[in-house]
Amino acid sequence: MNKLTKALEECQAKQEKAFIPYIMAGDGGLERLKSQLLFLEKSGATAVELGIPFSDPVADGPVIQQAGLRSLGEGTTLKAVLKKVMEIKNEVNIPIIFMGYSNSILAYGLKEFTEDCLHAGISGCIIPDVPIEEEAMFSSIKTAGIVLIRLVTLTSSKDRITEITAGAEGFIYAVTVKGITGARNVFGGELGGYLKKVKELSPVPVLAGFGISTPEHVRDTIQSCDGVIVGSKIIECFETGKEEQIQELIRASKELVRK
């Protein structure tokens, strides 16, 4: 069974919520990757979303944009990231999900990318600029057993959410803002109802992400879904050496046990 799917099932069995942090591969140099992954694993994260830096990240806010630029400044390439993950795969147990834009994958070559992901033990992929209409182009990733995570947003109609969740694998990534990553106009009154609606329709766990940055956000959001994804805040914490705040966020996600 896919390692990510298994980790999420274990969460459900333990009646725990999932917590998936996002880090930018190569931010501060690729040699930091192993220690960051091990830190997140030890701190109780369910899986890690590993960002691939891209020159034109349209779905990302300033924090992730800057992290991407820093990483590109370090000379990070997708090839180098995959090589590094292959090197450390026996020492790191936590499931890894790639989050990268379609052009990075296409430039790498879809076949080579899929093969190398399998060798590196990558469990899933999130391609934020590929809606279901264009997913067929990337179907070889799915058939190789790597889950392709789908996103739903506040602007997705009920019919569309039904269509997206119908073929979903791994988990559904429910975007909690009308905006980009790190956005702060979060948690209008409609959020709880929206997450509930997605949960009713989805055969797989529903994780909420975008704009979640404090333990309060985590506690609020997690009541209506199966877990959270935190990105910009995690990057800030690693950047400023405040790793203990990451642990606080993870703890906040574990406080609420499903009743």
Added chain:
Amino acid sequence: MSTYTLPDKTGHFGAYGGRFVPETLMAAITELEEVYDQSKKDPEFQEQLSYYLKQYIGRETPLYFAENLTKLAGGADIYLKREDLNHTGAHKINNTIGQALLTQKMGKKKVIAETGAGQHGVATATVCALLKLECIIFMGEEDIRRQKLNVFRMELLGAKVISVSQGSGTLKDAVNEALRYWVANVDDTHYIMGSVLGPHPFPVIVRDFQSVIGKETKRQYMEENHSLPDAVVACIGGGSNAMGMFYPFIEDETVKLYGVEAAGHGLDTHLHASSLTKGKPGVLHGAFMYVLQNEDGQIEEAHSISAGLDYPGVGPEHSYLKDTKRVEYTSVTDKEALEALMMLSREEGIIPALESSHAISYGLKLAKEMDKGTGLVICLSGRGDKDVETVKSIIGGSEHE
């Protein structure tokens, strides 16, 4: 080629095009597609559009027989499609007026757009003033510095210009930031894409609004010569004036079509904007198309003396027409374009935009090789007033050498 019906229902031109956008935008581009399809069949909308094209923009524009240029070439008869005579001085407004009317139809009150040199920004700010729409223009901070006058022009027209410092601070970053803004404000905002780029349905909408260029050209040429031209030439940045010019001729196989990209300092340098010649297929700003990129898929900076061609990709339909060889794509350097600008100014008393000068340069070369009695149309997409300062700084320098 028989009947040409692209794009298909999913917005693809062969392998190219599509909708590579964050899920948040899917609702907006689906709505746009629906409203656009209705508008095409809506006589009231079409009448409104025709009214503004004629009374506000000043169409139709002349198809001018350039006698002096023809003599100079000594080959084909050269005609210039005078898009420079449109209100605001370029073809850009053919599209912005159409999309602004669509914005009204969707009940949206706010418009955003990207701009490089400022031409599309000015054309957008203009129609927003006319139709009382709030207007925000995204422009790279580098470009703002280089194009102070156009920034002021947009502000005079009531637009708000937002400086984009992200990334490299140029056109592609302005598009990124406009897309990000759109993702966050999609309920009340329409994005007026300035070229045949972006996710479906933008490439088809922009092509259709710009195809007034080719339709008029075909009719005007036919009225004068009782035949079709033998060749048509247009410059290509994102590709909107070229697509508007070519589209009505696509099924006329006897008409050779030439698209001219910017070769900047030369194709063997890194300073050019020839995405079709030197790029490879990839995804940028919502579409699969030819893109300038490195091995790792990072988008590279384009370079051209003309800011309007300075974009590292070419629209999906051009990408398709390249692969099918219906259009021949070629390129012209900064130096050649500059020479063409000076040549046309002196020969015909028309100062062309540096963008259009690429088409003029190649058109003149082509006309020389063509037989007497044949006909060639060059799309003169914009006027050169905006470039006078750039040109002065270059030839002003060389005079003292």
